Amino acid sequence: xxxxxxxxHIAVISDVGVDASELKLFTGQxxxxxxxxxxxxxxxxxxxxxxxxxxxxxEDVVVQSLSxxxxxxxxxxxxxxxxxxxxxx
Amino acid sequence: xxxxxxxxxxxxxxxxxxxxxxxTYGEGPLSGIPVGIKDNISTAGIETTCxxxxxxxxxxPYNAHVITLLKSAGAAIVGKTNMDEFGMGTTTESSIFGPxxxxxxxxxxxxxxxxxxxxxxxxxxxxxxxxxxxxxxxRCPASFCGIVGMKPTYGRVSRYGLIAYANSMEQIGPMAxxxxxxxxxxxxxxxxxxxxxxxxxxxxxxxxxPVIAGKKIGVPAxxxxxxxxxxxxxxxxxxxxxxxxxxxxIVPCTMPSMKYALASYYVTSMSEASSNLGRYDGxxxxxxxxxxxxxxxAFSAIRRAGFGEEVRRRILLGSFALSAGYQGKYYAKAQxxxxxxxxxxxxxxxxxxxxxxxxxxxxAFRLGEAADPLSMYLADILTVPANLAGIPAISVPxxxxxxxxxxxxxxxxxFAEDEILLPPLHTRRDQxxxxxxx
Numbered sequence: 001x002x003x004x005x006x007x008x009h010i011a012v013i014s015d016v017g018v019d020a021s022e023l024k025l026f027t028g029q030x031x032x033x034x035x036x037x038x039x040x041x042x043x044x045x046x047x048x049x050x051x052x053x054x055x056x057x058x059e060d061v062v063v064q065s066l067s068x069x070x071x072x073x074x075x076x077x078x079x080x081x082x083x084x085x086x087x088x089x
Numbered sequence: 090x091x092x093x094x095x096x097x098x099x100x101x102x103x104x105x106x107x108x109x110x111x112x113t114y115g116e117g118p119l120s121g122i123p124v125g126i127k128d129n130i131s132t133a134g135i136e137t138t139c140x141x142x143x144x145x146x147x148x149x150p151y152n153a154h155v156i157t158l159l160k161s162a163g164a165a166i167v168g169k170t171n172m173d174e175f176g177m178g179t180t181t182e183s184s185i186f187g188p189x190x191x192x193x194x195x196x197x198x199x200x201x202x203x204x205x206x207x208x209x210x211x212x213x214x215x216x217x218x219x220x221x222x223x224x225x226x227x228r229c230p231a232s233f234c235g236i237v238g239m240k241p242t243y244g245r246v247s248r249y250g251l252i253a254y255a256n257s258m259e260q261i262g263p264m265a266x267x268x269x270x271x272x273x274x275x276x277x278x279x280x281x282x283x284x285x286x287x288x289x290x291x292x293x294x295x296x297x298x299p300v301i302a303g304k305k306i307g308v309p310a311x312x313x314x315x316x317x318x319x320x321x322x323x324x325x326x327x328x329x330x331x332x333x334x335x336x337x338x339i340v341p342c343t344m345p346s347m348k349y350a351l352a353s354y355y356v357t358s359m360s361e362a363s364s365n366l367g368r369y370d371g372x373x374x375x376x377x378x379x380x381x382x383x384x385x386x387a388f389s390a391i392r393r394a395g396f397g398e399e400v401r402r403r404i405l406l407g408s409f410a411l412s413a414g415y416q417g418k419y420y421a422k423a424q425x426x427x428x429x430x431x432x433x434x435x436x437x438x439x440x441x442x443x444x445x446x447x448x449x450x451x452x453a454f455r456l457g458e459a460a461d462p463l464s465m466y467l468a469d470i471l472t473v474p475a476n477l478a479g480i481p482a483i484s485v486p487x488x489x490x491x492x493x494x495x496x497x498x499x500x501x502x503x504f505a506e507d508e509i510l511l512p513p514l515h516t517r518r519d520q521x522x523x524x525x526x527x
Contacts, residue, residue, distance in 0.1 A: 007405065014363065014408045015370075015385055016401050017393025026402065032463050033406060037352045040422035043429070070150040076377035085372045086380050086387035 002030045091115050096123060096167040102190040102199070104208035107136060108168040117163030119277060124159060125209040125218035128169040129176055130261065131250035132156055139252055140174045140184035143395030147374045153250025154285070155219060155261050155278045162277045170218060171205030174397045175366070176226055176254045178202050179468050180459055183399050188456055193235055193494055197453040200230030206264050207234040217265045217274045223255050224354050225448075225472025227262040228484035232496025233453035235486045237271040238264040242504050243479030244289035247282030253365040255358035256287075258476040268299075268485060272510045279506075291504055299511045302336025305441040311347040312446025312471055312498075320490035325447045328487035328497045332445070332511075340441050346433040347474065349426035354473035355466055356410050356423035363407030369395065402462060431478045438502045443509060447471055448484040448496035471498065481506045 004027045011018040018026060072078045094112040106128050114121050126132060129139045131149035133156075138144040152160075159166060173183045181204025182188040189204040191197040192212035199208045203220025207230030210218050220227040222240035231238025240262045251261055263274035281290040308329060313322045333339050371378045371391040378387035396404070410419035437444060450471060459465055475482035480500055487497035501509040 002409070006409075010405050010408050010412065012385075012389075013412075014404055015367075015388040015392055016396070016404050017389040018401070018405075019393075022398075026405065029402065029462055030406065030409070032461070033355075033466075034409075036463055037356060037410075037419060039349060040352050040356070040419065040426055043349055043422045043426045045425040045428075066150050071373075073150055074147055074374035075372065083372055084377075084380060085370075086378050086382055086384045088384050 002027060002034060092121065094121065094123070094165045094167070096165075098214055100214060102192050102195065102208040102212050103187055104170055104189055104205045104212065104214060105168045106138065106140070106171050106184070106186045106205065109135060109166060112165050112167055114165040115160070115163045117161060118273065119159065119217075120163030121165055122163075122217060123167045123215040124164045124274070125168055125170045125206050125215045126156070126166055127172055127203050127206050127218070127220050129172060129221060129252045129254075130155065130219060131252065132166065132169065135169065137169065137252070138185075139176070140172045140186060141395065141397070141400070142185050143369045143371075143375050143392070145185070145375070149250070151250065154247035154282045156250065158278055158280070164277075167215060170203070170209050173202035173204070173226075174400050175252075175362070176202040176221060176223055176259075177362070177399050177403055179225075179229055179465055180454060180456075181205060181208075181230070182456065182459060183397050185397070190456065191234055191453050194453065196455060197493065198233070198456050198458075200233035200449070200453060202226040202230075203238070203264065204230045207231055207236055207238065210234070210236050210264050210266055213266075217263065217270050219274075219278070220262055220264050221251060221259055222262045222472075222476065223259040223358060224469050224476050227264060228448045228472050228482060228496065228498060229469070231264055231484040232448035232498075233494065235494030236264060236266055237268050237483065237485050238262060239271055239275060239483040239506065239510070240475060240481060241275065241279060241506055242481045243476075244287050245291070245481070245504065245506070246278050247280070247285040247288050249282055249284040255361040256365065257361060258354075258358065258479075268510055268512050271483075275506065275510070301332055301511060304337045304443060304508075305340050306332055306337045307340045307342045307437050307441035307444045309342050309344040309347070309437075309444065309446060311344050316467065316470065317447060317450040318452070318490065321447050321449070321451060321495050324488040324490045324495040325445075325497055329445050342437055342441070342444075344433045344437070344474070346426065346429040347470075350430050350474045350477060351466065351470050353423040353426035353430065354469070354477055355406075356419045357427065357477075359403045359407035360411050360420050360423075361407070363404045363411065366396075366400070366404055371395070399462070427477045430474050434474070434478045434480055434500075442501070444500040446498055448498040452491050452493035452495065475500050479503065481509060483509045485511065
C-alpha cells in the first residue's frame with residue numbers, strides 16, 4: 001500500500017514537483033497500478049544477481065565531435081564557455 | 090544535384106508539429122519523396138521537442154543516424170510529427186501541441202505515441218514517415234489509422250539521435266500506406282552504426298519477396314483472450330484464414346508468459362524512463378532554472394512546469410520501482426518475466442515462422458475517451474511482448490470492425506523482417522471507398 005507520504009518522498013528524491021492536489025490523485029492511481037504489478041510476485045526467479053552479463057572493453061578512439069559552440073548553443077546564458085547551474089551550497 | 094521542395098498542404102488532423110521551410114532533397118532511392126519525422130528524432134537545425142514543454146526551443150546540433158541515411162537516400166524531410174509527450178501514451182493527446190485526429194474518423198484518436206506520423210501518412214500528406222516503438226507506438230497508430238507500421242528487430246536500426254525513453258526496448262520504425270513503401274523506407278534506415286552500442290552488424294536486409302505459401306503461422310490463444318473486442322478478433326481471424334487460403338499452415342499455440350508481459354514492460358520502461366529523463370534540468374537546454382534557488386528546488390520547479398502529468402507519473406512510478414526495498418519486488422521480477430517472454434517466443438519460433446494476432450485489442454478510441462492510466466496501459470497488452478523479446482513486428486491493415494480499421498500483427502524471428510513484410514489483406518483504398526461511398 002502506497003501512502004501520500006511515500007509519493008511525496010519519491011517526488012522529492014526524483015526532483016519532480018507534485019502539487020498537494022495531485023498527491024491524492026497519484027496515490028490512488030499508484031495503488032491501482034502496483035496492485036496490477038503484484039502479478040510479478042508469482043514469477044519464479046529474479047531474486048539473485050543478474051547472470052550472463054560481461055563487460056566488453058575496447059580501446060578509446062578519438063573522433064571528431066561537436067564544437068564547444070555547438071554544444072552550448074541550447075544553453076541559456078552560458079558564461080566564458082561554461083554552462084550555468086543553480087547554486088549547490 | 091540538390092532540388093528544393095515546398096510543402097504547403099493543409100493539416101486538418103494536426104499531424105505535424107512543425108513544417109520545414111526550404112526543403113531540399115537529392116538523388117537516391119527516396120529522391121523527392123516527402124517523409125515526416127516523429128519529433129523525438131533529432132534533426133540538426135530543426136526544433137525537436139518530444140511534444141514536451143521542457144524541450145520547447147531545443148534545436149539539435151546534430152542529426153540522428155536515420156536522418157543522415159534518409160538525406161543520403163534523397164528523401165525530402167518535410168516536418169516533425171506530433172506525438173504523446175516523450176512517447177508515453179496510446180492516443181497522441183498528451184502533446185503540448187494539442188491532440189492529433191484520426192484521418193479515418195476525426196472524432197477518434199489516431200493511436201500513439203507516433204500518432205502524428207500515422208495521421209500524416211493516413212491523410213495522404215506524406216508517403217512515408219518515421220515513428221518510434223517502445224511498447225507498440227508504431228504499430229498501435231498504424232492499426233488505428235489503417236496504415237502499415239513496423240517495429241524492426243532491436244539493434245537493427247540505429248538509435249543514435251533518438252531521444253531516449255526506454256533504451257532497452259525502443260526502435261525507430263517505418264510507417265507507410267502500403268507494405269512496399271514500408272519496406273523501401275526500412276531498407277534505407279536499417280544497418281550498423283557504431284555510435285549506437287546496441288546496433289548489430291548484420292548484412293543489409295535482402296530485397297523483400299514475400300512468400301506466404303508453406304509458411305507456418307502460430308496463433309497464440311492469449312492474443313484472442315479477455316479484453317479483446319470480439320469484432321476485432323473476428324476480423325483478424327478472417328485475415329488469418331485468408332493467409333491459410335494462400336497456402337500458409339495455421340498452428341494454434343499458447344504463450345503462458347503473456348500474463349506477465351504488460352507488468353514486466355511497464356516496470357521496465359518506467360524504471361528506464363525515470364533514469365533517462367533525469368537529464369531534463371534546464372541547464373544544457375530547455376527553459377533555464379532559477380539560478381539563485383537551491384539546486385533541488387530549482388530543478389523540481391522546472392520539471393513540474395515542463396513535464397506533463399503522464400510523464401511525471403511514469404518518472405515517479407519508475408523511481409519507486411527502483412527504490413530500496415522495492416527493487417527486488419518489481420524491477421528484478423520484471424526482468425525474470427521478460428526472460429520468460431523471450432523464452433516463449435524462442436520455443437514457438439522453433440515450430441513456426443510467424444506469430445499472428447491482433448495489433449490492438451480494440452479499434453481507435455474516441456478523442457477525450459482516455460480513461461484512468463491503468464486502463465490505458467492495458468491497451469498495450471498485445472504489442473509489448475515483441476518489445477520485451479526484441480523481435481520484429483508489423484501491423485498491416487486487415488479489415489474493419491465498427492467501421493474502423495483493424496490491424497493484423499505479424500511477429501517474426503530476430504532479423505527476419507523480410508518474412509513479416511507481407512502485403513495487407515485489406516487496403517486503405519477499400520476503407521476510403523467505404524467511408525466516402527455516396
